[in-house]
Amino acid sequence: MIRWRAARLVKVRDENPTARTLVFDVPGWPGHLPGQHVDVKLTAEDGYTARRSYSLASPDGVELTVQRVNDGEVSPYLTQHMEPGDELELRGPVGGWFVWRPAVPAPVLLVAGGAGIVPLMAMIRARRAAQVETPFRLVHALRSPEQLYYADELLRPDPAVAVTLAYTRSAPEGHQRSPGRLTADDFSPYVPADCYVCGPTGFVEAAAALLVELGHDPARIKTERFGPSGD
Amino acid sequence: MSADYLDGNALAGPLAEIFTTDVSAAVGRCASCGLTGPVASLRVYGPAPGLVARCPGCNEVMLRLVRSPDAAWLDLCGTACLRIPMESAEGNSP
Numbered sequence: 001m002i003r004w005r006a007a008r009l010v011k012v013r014d015e016n017p018t019a020r021t022l023v024f025d026v027p028g029w030p031g032h033l034p035g036q037h038v039d040v041k042l043t044a045e046d047g048y049t050a051r052r053s054y055s056l057a058s059p060d061g062v063e064l065t066v067q068r069v070n071d072g073e074v075s076p077y078l079t080q081h082m083e084p085g086d087e088l089e090l091r092g093p094v095g096g097w098f099v100w101r102p103a104v105p106a107p108v109l110l111v112a113g114g115a116g117i118v119p120l121m122a123m124i125r126a127r128r129a130a131q132v133e134t135p136f137r138l139v140h141a142l143r144s145p146e147q148l149y150y151a152d153e154l155l156r157p158d159p160a161v162a163v164t165l166a167y168t169r170s171a172p173e174g175h176q177r178s179p180g181r182l183t184a185d186d187f188s189p190y191v192p193a194d195c196y197v198c199g200p201t202g203f204v205e206a207a208a209a210l211l212v213e214l215g216h217d218p219a220r221i222k223t224e225r226f227g228p229s230g231d
Numbered sequence: 232m233s234a235d236y237l238d239g240n241a242l243a244g245p246l247a248e249i250f251t252t253d254v255s256a257a258v259g260r261c262a263s264c265g266l267t268g269p270v271a272s273l274r275v276y277g278p279a280p281g282l283v284a285r286c287p288g289c290n291e292v293m294l295r296l297v298r299s300p301d302a303a304w305l306d307l308c309g310t311a312c313l314r315i316p317m318e319s320a321e322g323n324s325p
Contacts, residue, residue, distance in 0.1 A: 001248070002247040002248060037240070037244075039244035053240075053241055091247075094243035094247050094253070095240050095243035095244075095253070095255055096253035096255065096316075097239075097240065097253075097269050097270075098240050201235070201236060223238065224238065224240045224271075225238045225240075226237065
């Protein structure tokens with residue numbers, strides 16, 4: 001049986017102007033697999049509660065990256081008002097399907113849309129920490145450079161993790177790929193892989209269909225969707 | 232049908248309140264069309280007044296979960312069966 005645990009915010013890190021990473025201290029945290037998530041519960045003074053699911057951003061410890069949704073109930077608090085020392089309730093880790101296990105040697109293709117990078121970043125970080133040879137490839141669709149999270153880690157060249165940033169509306173100056181939606185070219189050359197696709201519902205549908213068109217085995221494509229708002 | 236849905240990954244927390252094993256990783260068969268796939272791939276609508284999970288193939292309801300303060304209501308009549316992965320005797324999950 002899963003239970004709600006008290007989580008104390010210990011550190012925050014701004015990822016971009018509208019998203020930040022929150023690092024929590026959760027006594028008794030049992031550990032988790034990259035790709036798993038937590039449910040967060042906020043309780044107002046009058047007893048009203050709001051719950052949201054957030055992916056864990058790191059393979060170690062409880063780190064969540066939250067995108068602010070302006071009319072959201074939960075994300076404005078998490079991204080603007082919550083301060084180190086403040087507490088909230090969370091339960092987890094949950095979700096045993098959308099996970100990467102470092103012992104599996106098959107090549108991995110990660111496909112992220114916007115904030116869908118979060119659970120995939122936990123996989124990349126776990127891959128780097130595990131000292132395994134598993135080939136990793138990330139294709140990350142994002143609207144503009146300002147949307148990028150984890151910039152220092154994703155822009156750093158790493159032979160173990162091939163990163164393609166696919167800007168859909170505006171790209172940084174000098175970027176080779178012109179802005180636009182994901183196409184087959186973003187995924188070449190084709191290598192059979194365990195595929196993980198995460199993003200808003202519409203993005204996930206389109207990206208998963210594209211992967212199948214390119215020849216990927218539907219049974220090896222795992223997807224995780226969040227609502228259109230993410231809050 | 233609105234495109235505004237989540238997927239069965241979002242059932243993991245609510246179902247973990249009831250079961251000791253992760254049911255979102257189970258493979259289920261739709262009682263309506265027979266499609267077999269992970270619970271995590273279902274289309275989930277909610278959360279109020281409850282979570283409704285539909286088959287991605289035929290859109291029929293496979294699972295409904297409503298939580299009241301002192302009880303959970305789980306309707307699985309749209310699910311023909313579930314294959315739930317269990318830890319093997321060696322202690323490794325599949």
